[in-house]
Amino acid sequence: MLQVENLRKYFRDGWWGRRLVKAVDGVSFAIEAGSTFGLVGESGAGKSTVGRLVAGLLRPTDGRVLFEGRDIFKANGREAFYLRRKIQIIFQNPEGALNPRMRIGEILAEPLLVHRLVRGRHVRERVGELLAMVGLGPEFYSRYPWEMSGGQNQRVVIARALSLGPSLLVLDEPTSALDVSVQAQVFQLLKQIQNKMRLAYLLISHDLELVSRVAGEVAVLHQGRLVEQGPAASVFSHLCVVYGHK
Amino acid sequence: MSETVITPHVSFHRGELWSAITRDRAAFAGGILVILLVFVALFAPWLAPHDPVRQDLARALLPPGGEYPLGTDEMGRCLLSRVLFGARISLAVGFFVGGLAAILGMFIGLVAGYYGGLLDEVLMRLTDIFMGLPNIVFVLAVVGVLGPGLKHTVLALVVMGWVPFARLVRGSVLSLKEREFVQAARALGFSHWRIMVRHILPHALGPVVVLATLHIPHAILAVAGLSFLGLGVQPPTPEWGAMLNAARSSMRTYPLQMVAPGLMVFLTVLAFNLVGNGLRDALDPRRRSRFTF
Helix, strand or coil: CEEEEEEEEEEEECHHHCEEEEEEEEEEEEECCCCEEEEEECCCCCHHHHHHHHCCCCCCCEEEEEECCEECCCCCCHHHHHHHHHEEEECCCCCCCCCCCCCHHHHHHHHHHHCCCCCHHHHHHHHHHHHHHCCCCHHHHHCCHHHCCHHHHHHHHHHHHHCCCCCEEEEECCCCCCCHHHHHHHHHHHHHHHHHHCCEEEEEECCHHHHHHHCCEEEEEECCEEEEEEEHHHHHHHHHHHHHHC | CCCCCCCCCCCCCHHHHHHHHHHCHHHHHHHHHHHHHHHHHHCHHHHCCCCCCCCCHHHCCCCCECCECCCECCCCCEHHHHHHHHHHHHHHHHHHHHHHHHHHHHHHHHHHHHHCHHHHHHHHHHHHHHHHCCHHHHHHHHHHHHCCCHHHHHHHHHHHHHHHHHHHHHHHHHHHCCCHHHHHHHHCCCCHHHHHHHHHHHHHHHHHHHHHHHHHHHHHHHHHHHHHCCCCCCCCCCCHHHHHHHHHHHCCCCCHHHHHHHHHHHHHHHHHHHHHHHHHHHHCHHHHHHHHC
């Protein structure tokens, strides 16, 4: 469903941009519909940059990201608008991802209205459904993000992403800002949603243990390049050996 | 104008801001004065005892008292009425210039900060050019070319006034656009315009309001000064600066002719500055902490 081909993203840094930082340097992988693909690596390895590229928030220096065979960076007009809906991203810090001046109801209604997915008078109803889908009651409709816990906010962020009917969610460290007990709940929710909606996940994390539990296939990023790729079990048994030696 | 240091996009809740202002006595007094001045400006026709422009040379330069509480000027016009009507022009100019400069500067800063790149470069070099022009010289030049008059003065003040707003807003936007909720809005496919206006601008507005409040007295003073020089408001329109100019000849014998409009300019500028400073302190958490002990 999603193919990433030889993706590169270079940043210029230092005085007058004389230093070239190769954040992502020739990365290729593919994600099957309904599966979870884990992307692991140390901090600064370029994991988040890959996530942002796939989500279309950054333009690559080189390479392609194909969604159902269509290059997301070559699409324009209607097609780009459609592709935007199909790939959504969940950030690490849930409260930061919500506009602090908007109520939860407004936050969830906005994408529905922008993409004209629901007609005016059904919006409230649809927002209620979305809240229920992530296990939140209708009383959250008029709350502000800063009145809620991190776990509740992350559920809202997930509901907002789901409102557009995506096929792929980029999960960029989705639970590392949350308490351990809440982490498990959020992951259970994500698993449940995945089964129900046949969503694919690109899970970006530095938590090897977590990724080994939820991902089917895993890739290891090191200094912008993929150094390992394959089924979770085999990659992790090999990784243990590598990191054990270090 | 003086460069005010304002912390960008500090969030506050309505109650907090209100209590911070009411606890700041100077700002509170300034606020009351502003309200009073606005009241005077709005109701000048009812408050003034006489027509501010009707001349009666037989009653020129009367001392205060009786029918004319502050006396009359050299044309026999009621001084009190003229001072009260003068509030209309000064406040209108202040709000108009402050508001328009803020809106213009905000838009330029927003676009420059959000899009970045070449557009940002061009717009910011433009602001540098305007920053480099001496304010008064520019206004004098505009009035020199277009001719004296309130309209031209106001135009020149707006053209000069947007610069600090643009720089302020651009700075806030640069940091705001990296925030995750703005990135999220992009991922959700919202238009640039929607992201700028709905998701970025509201967070950059606080400091703009402060700067606009401090810009109002600046504009009032500039217009009064230009009118004093005979380049702004033309007689017989009652305007404080023009009144000061007219009173020069009789300054020694009838000092009230100068004191009255001068005091009004002073009070108005002071009032807006007090409110502006109070708002700035209320929005700055480092200063606010001083009050919460």
